[in-house]
Amino acid sequence: MTEHSMVKQERAARTRDALIRSAAEVFDREGFPVASLAAISSLAGVSNGALHFHFANKAALADAVEEAALTRLLAVTDAVLPLGASRVQLLVDVTHGIAGALRGDVVLRAGFELSGEVSRVPRVDLREQWRRWVEETLEQAAAGGELRPGVAAGDAGGAVVAATVGFEVLGARDAEWLSASTVTRFWGLLLPTLVPAALLADLEVGGTHPL
Amino acid sequence: MTEHSMVKQERAARTRDALIRSAAEVFDREGFPVASLAAISSLAGVSNGALHFHFANKAALADAVEEAALTRLLAVTDAVLPLGASRVQLLVDVTHGIAGALRGDVVLRAGFELSGEVSRVPRVDLREQWRRWVEETLEQAAAGGELRPGVAAGDAGGAVVAATVGFEVLGARDAEWLSASTVTRFWGLLLPTLVPAALLADLEVGGTHPL
Numbered sequence: 230m231t232e233h234s235m236v237k238q239e240r241a242a243r244t245r246d247a248l249i250r251s252a253a254e255v256f257d258r259e260g261f262p263v264a265s266l267a268a269i270s271s272l273a274g275v276s277n278g279a280l281h282f283h284f285a286n287k288a289a290l291a292d293a294v295e296e297a298a299l300t301r302l303l304a305v306t307d308a309v310l311p312l313g314a315s316r317v318q319l320l321v322d323v324t325h326g327i328a329g330a331l332r333g334d335v336v337l338r339a340g341f342e343l344s345g346e347v348s349r350v351p352r353v354d355l356r357e358q359w360r361r362w363v364e365e366t367l368e369q370a371a372a373g374g375e376l377r378p379g380v381a382a383g384d385a386g387g388a389v390v391a392a393t394v395g396f397e398v399l400g401a402r403d404a405e406w407l408s409a410s411t412v413t414r415f416w417g418l419l420l421p422t423l424v425p426a427a428l429l430a431d432l433e434v435g436g437t438h439p440l
Numbered sequence: 441m442t443e444h445s446m447v448k449q450e451r452a453a454r455t456r457d458a459l460i461r462s463a464a465e466v467f468d469r470e471g472f473p474v475a476s477l478a479a480i481s482s483l484a485g486v487s488n489g490a491l492h493f494h495f496a497n498k499a500a501l502a503d504a505v506e507e508a509a510l511t512r513l514l515a516v517t518d519a520v521l522p523l524g525a526s527r528v529q530l531l532v533d534v535t536h537g538i539a540g541a542l543r544g545d546v547v548l549r550a551g552f553e554l555s556g557e558v559s560r561v562p563r564v565d566l567r568e569q570w571r572r573w574v575e576e577t578l579e580q581a582a583a584g585g586e587l588r589p590g591v592a593a594g595d596a597g598g599a600v601v602a603a604t605v606g607f608e609v610l611g612a613r614d615a616e617w618l619s620a621s622t623v624t625r626f627w628g629l630l631l632p633t634l635v636p637a638a639l640l641a642d643l644e645v646g647g648t649h650p651l
Contacts, residue, residue, distance in 0.1 A: 260558045262473035345556075345609055347471045356610065384625040388603060391610065391617065391626070395602030398556055398609050399567065406602070414595040415602070422633040 245283050247273040249297050252290040253339035257401075261291060261346050291343055295353040298340020302355060305330060306362050316370035317424055318432055320363065321416050324393055325436035327359075328407045331397055341397050360390045377425050385423055409435065456494050458484040460508050463501040464550035468612075472502060472557050502554055506564040509551020513566060516541060517573050527581035528635055529643055531574065532627050535604055536647035538570075539618045542608055552608050567608075571601045588636050596634055620646065 251273035255264040266287060270280040284290045305326040310319060330337050343349070344356040351357075364386040371382040392415060400407035416434040424432065462484035466475040477498060481491040495501045516537040521530060541548050554560070555567040562568075575597040582593040603626060611618035627645040635643065 258558065260473055262471055263559045345612065347469065347612065348474045380629065381625075384629050387617075387622055388626050388629050391604075391606030392599060392602040393606070394609055395604070395606035398605055399602065401556065401558065406598075411598060414592075415599050418591065418595050418599050418633055419630070422629055 241283075244273070244275055244279060245293075248275065248280055248283055248290065249293050250336060253294045253297075253336040256291070256294065256339045257335050257342065261287070261343060262348050266290075288349060291346075291349060292352040294336060295340045295343055295351060295355065298337045298343075298355055299353045299358060301330060301334060301337045302327070302340070302358060315375060315428070315432065316366050316373060317375050317420070317428075318437060320366050320370070320389070321420075321432065321434060322436045323362075323366075324389070324416075325409060325412050327393070328396060328400075328409070328412045331400060332404055332407045338397075338401070342401065345398070356390075356394055359393070360386070363390050363393075375424055375428060377423065380423060388419065412436075452494075455484070455486055455490060456504075459486065459491055459494055459501065460504050461547060464505045464508075464547040467502070467505065467550045468546050468553065472498070472554060473559050477501075499560060502557075502560060503563040505547060506551045506554055506562060506566065509548045509554075509566055510564045510569060512541060512545060512548045513538070513551070513569060526586060526639070526643065527577050527584060528586050528631070528639070529648060531577050531581070531600070532631075532643065532645060533647045534573075534577075535600070535627075536620060536623050538604070539607060539611075539620070539623045542611060543615055543618045549608075549612070553612065556609070567601075567605055570604070571597070574601050574604075586635055586639060588634065591634060599630065623647075 248269065251269045252264070254272060255268050259268075264287065266280060267277065269290065270277050273280070284293065306323055308319060308323070310316075327337075331341065340353075341355045341359075344351055344354050364383065367376070367382040367386045367389070370376055371380075376382060376385065396406045396411060396415075405411065413435045420429060420432055420434060459480065462480045463475070465483060466480050470479075475498065477491060478488065480501065481488050484491070495504065517534055519530060519534070521527075538548075542552065551564075552566045552570075555562055555565050575594065578587070578593040578597045578600070581587055582591075587593060587596065607617045607622060607626075616622060624646045627643075631640060631643055631645060
């Protein structure tokens with residue numbers, strides 16, 4: 230590849246990223262159905278023609294926002310754990326990480342919001358991906374003896390998924406729902422019913438490290 | 441008032457109700473921004489002119505859907521309690537009642553959905569009304585000694601509001617989230633951490649009576 234074509238390719242990738250970010254901002258602010266391609270290309274600082282070179286239509290942009298959001302979600306959930314590390318602590322840490330990311334990262338936020346958009350079929354359903362990860366993690370916690378006897382992983386997963394989707398949706402109008410304090414108080418309430426008393430003291434409801 | 445004008449007035453009220461219900465159905469199916477007045481008047485079986493006689497525009501229809509939804513919400517929350525009745529049991533019963541109503545009542549469902557619609561300012565914010573009711577009820581529960589020492593009513597309220605809004609949002613794609621079983625399992629998990637052990641045995645996680 231010549232130097233010239235590499236420069237062109239890099240510039241194209243930067244333009245594509247800028248369009249995805251601008252689309253996320255306009256979707257987040259105005260909603261997907263109302264968002265106009267003109268507003269998106271203008272915010273990205275490119276022409277309408279450049280937008281159409283990268284994306285055939287608004288649905289293609291929404292697909293790209295969802296894919297970029299999934300990459301960000303996986304960056305938070307795909308932690309490498311030391312052998313024997315607590316799955317429940319991982320779940321607490323990851324919910325803190327996602328709440329923080331939803332506060333600051335418009336691409337992740339728009340990706341989650343597109344999950345609930347009735348006027349289109351999601352390509353990557355972020356809320357569904359999140360549900361699967363929470364349920365798998367709680368099943369691993371149960372298998373590792375981290376859940377109280379009598380607590381079904383599925384029941385715990387339902388409560389955690391519903392509450393975190395609630396934080397995400399309510400957080401769009403009032404960011405307090407996505408604060409570290411809200412997430413910490415949620416776990417402070419839920420953990421005593423979720424894990425055996427002997428494990429409770431070792432868990433940090435505020436999260437153990439920034440994700 | 442003459443009999444003729446009474447008949448006319450009743451017919452007008454029926455048409456207005458039919459338009460509100462049709463608007464709720466179209467908002468619920470297609471989303472508020474995409475919904476067309478033509479689809480709403482056609483579903484209600486009235487002319488576009490009749491729609492405009494009652495509602496100046498789509499925003500006015502959304503306001504009317506929210507008001508009708510609030511009436512339905514209040515019909516569930518405004519239970520008259522016997523002296524000394526458990527506020528926590530009321531909360532359990534009302535969440536069952538609302539989940540059931542969200543499954544079957546498109547006006548209530550569309551009213552809640554309009555709460556999260558970024559393209560308009562809600563006139564009656566149903567999720568906010570729900571939040572206030574849950575928090576007041578839990579404060580009354582705390583005042584009546586129904587919460588475990590160390591459990592803050594505000595923390596409990598945050599968890600209950602977030603989870604129920606999560607059920608509502610996720611239920612739009614998968615009605616299982618609004619099933620009696622989902623709500624029962626949520627309370628089965630949460631109640632042991634919420635109320636003193638001595639009160640737990642008297643509480644029915646499945647609800648005590650149809651609301």
